[in-house]
Amino acid sequence: MIFRRQTHVCKDVLKLSFEVLDWPLYVFWQCMRVSRKNWLLTMESGPNSSGSHFLIIWSPRDGEVITPEIARPRVPHEILFAIGGWSGGSPTNFIETYDTRADRWVKLEEVDPTGPRAYHGTAVVGFKIYVIGGFDGMDYFNSCRCLDAVNKVWKEIAPMHARRCYVSTTVLDELIYAMGGYDGHHRQNTAEKYDHRTNQWSLIAPMNMQRSDASACALNGKIYITGGFNGQECMHSAEVYDPEINQWSLITPMRSRRSGVSCIAYHGQVYVIGGFNGISRMCSGEKFNPQANTWAPIPDMYNPRSNFAIEVIDDMIFAIGGFNGVTTIYHVECYDERTNEWYEATDMNIYRSALSACVIDGLPNVQDYIHKHS
Template identity: 70%
Template sequence: MDSYHMEVDADGSGSQPRITIEEKFSVQACNVLAELRKSGELCDAVIKVDGQAFPIHRAILSACSPYFRALFTNQMSDTNRREVTITGVSADIMKVLIEYAYTRELIITRENVELLLPAADQFHVMGLLKQCCDFLYNEITPENVIGIRAFARAYFCHQLERSATKYILQNVSDVYTTSNEFLQLEVEEVCEILGSDDLNVRNEELVFEAVLRWIDYDPDRRKGHIARLLRTIRLGLLTTQYFVEKVKVHPYVRETDTCKSIIIETLKFLYDLDMDDEKEVDLNNPLAKPRVPHEILFVIGGWSGGSPTNMVETYDTRADRWIVCSCVDAGPRAYHGTVAVDQVIYVVGGFDGMEYFNSVRVFNPATKQWSEAAPMNSKRCYVSVAVLDGIIYAMGGFDGHVRQNTAERYMRNTNQWSFFQPMNHQRSDASATTLDGKIYICGGFNGQECLNSCEYYDTLINQWTMITPMRNRRSGVGCISYHGCIYALGGFNGITRMNTGEKFNPQSNTWHSIPEMYNPRSNFAIEFMDDMIFAIGGFNGVTTIFNVECYDGTSEEWYDATDMNLYRSALSACVVRGLPNVQDFIHKEREKDDPKRKRN
């Protein structure tokens, strides 16, 4: 079984597992004291548990535990009594507690943590209590998180309880589909989870499915709660078709009189919305209040109205709204690359209409501060960027003179860029992504023609390898990994801007066409969010556009999303997940269109 100590940082992320000895204790002194205890030397008290005797030094246990300090000072200070009997704990656990008091180290395992934590709580051994909580935090899975939260709540481990609750809300789809613990919850707890504004669900259909799974576990006893559970679903955010065909007619709903008023209220709401697309949603109506998104799409810079821009917009996927951010960089930039690493955004290279950049700007959404990172070794406009294992890769581009095949990578811990193996082809205006530990780059322009060639870089062997060419030449292409394939969308083939797309299957080394986008576009932003591909802005051959659409690989269909506030091409985008100040980047009024309204 795994056994280790884990420290958890303030943001809830874990560092590498390691055995920890508190720095204020000298290792040598701890060893001496432990030897004295084992030999019974200088011991001034005996703890008895289940008939077993443990000679100890009162001062050592008092330093570790307020419980023992109070016990020894209040019970023994006025007497010469040396022996104390402890109940409510096993001799084996008491032995571990005493060893921890002397050495400040122990081994926590899945087998002993459920005994150690209550004991640490009982005797107020706060260092051990924290280590047990940290261990459990790093053991959380969708299958056990509800049990861990209940355990933490029972022993008033508030931070662990909050972390477990956050995990449930962020991963609710995995939790309700795989966890038997979810099925054991009382209705109050189910309502608490499914009714939360912070519930991370792509659509409200998932919430209805979670309700049904919980009721189906014990339908005779639970179907009477259906009306209460329906109130946790934002029914006004369902499509009318789904509500009529799945919710309204379901036997649990149809056979429960208390559901009738909910059905009538929702049907009226959806009917009014369908009749008037411009009608503003009543945000006070709980039927339509959007959930808070757990990831935010940032779009930075681009080319608009004949000049570059520094505008930053964020997309609230739950409200289907774009928000203009006030925290813009000092200077405009277009034809750049943007990536997010550990909730920090890096804006790489680009062009401002006069100067070709090798500079790298850094934006921290949590602090809303911009700063400068080390510049690249080469100026790179039309650059392709990707992130693999926390390392930022910048490939190709145009430095004002030549189209490049060089590539370099950025190590954040040293704040340095270094060249690595050049690509097989010169590429500017290409697009890069990562899949299965490799960096793929597709299309682009070599100074003479638009390219259909593609290659990937394997970091383990420091080598670029060509793959089957795309079916179409694509410069200004959008490339992204999705559902185990590489998708290449849009771009310029040398004659026209395209709305076609194709996907590459690494297993078969072949390309296949996918459904066409609504809008032809090149030099657009592309990102993955909510299990969909988003194509954002770009140039359609006549003008820059602000149109946004998203592709669902499951249904193999494109859907319209709300337009950006600014027409722009040569923009770049990234997604930041789990921001502590997510409220600063979402739509404040929380009004909502149908997030998946297909164009007629």
């Protein structure tokens, strides 16, 4: 079987040296990254050998390691789904999952039979994925779809009150929130929430500003929305929603203007990454501390990108696909707060921007969504 180890799993190199390479007399001495794609491994012999040592340049993107049965990766607890988007000049209904243990993207056959969507949102409640709003190249949607990841059946759910392309979505207390967006005529400040138990959408307080192409996340019982486009300029403002009092409040503005941005809650802070500032696509990111009401920079990504997907899996932030200012990309990278570094991960199977990603954990049929080893 074939198992590819990417740079972001370098911590497993020691395990590789004994289980995969089958060199029991050699011990791991040093591992250091020598470029974006290559790692320098220094191996030295054990106490019963001549004492010599040698170097290996390990290129995880280009090379593959043949693994014996003992080194077969474990079944992951979480599965990342990358859904829809814009590819090859048109929207797509392509879906692939990311198997973190095998570091592989897996194409799914269970695409939405009603057709493609781009600039939509996704949300997970239980084992169900909700696809919210979006655009198919002609129509701006208020319709929403639901995929049951266990029985693999799609169904229509109640439509939103407003058509929302470039929508921002998040989940808080099993309620799905959809905010802002573009209805084909106006950028919106309205917002609404969906209760899967009643299959109903209900309006909540409007935001302080119109926002399309913004991004939202939930943290500590509140919802944060960042950046976006108001029809005239890319925005650096951000707001927080308190569901207990049904009120939006402005927070300290971001350090940069960002439309087509992605944000996510991670280690108690709101991370905002990439986007378009009105001039160029960005590599930069920043994080918001809710207690201090302040923003601080984080290291730049390798790839500038806007309109990409973002998720946390394996306790790292993954930035997936997007548009780099010249072309749609399929590149994936991940950020680890412990090292304060970005690492390259395996590329998706197709170029996509305007896609959305979500994570399901504990799927009883997780084997249906992971890499099949030959």
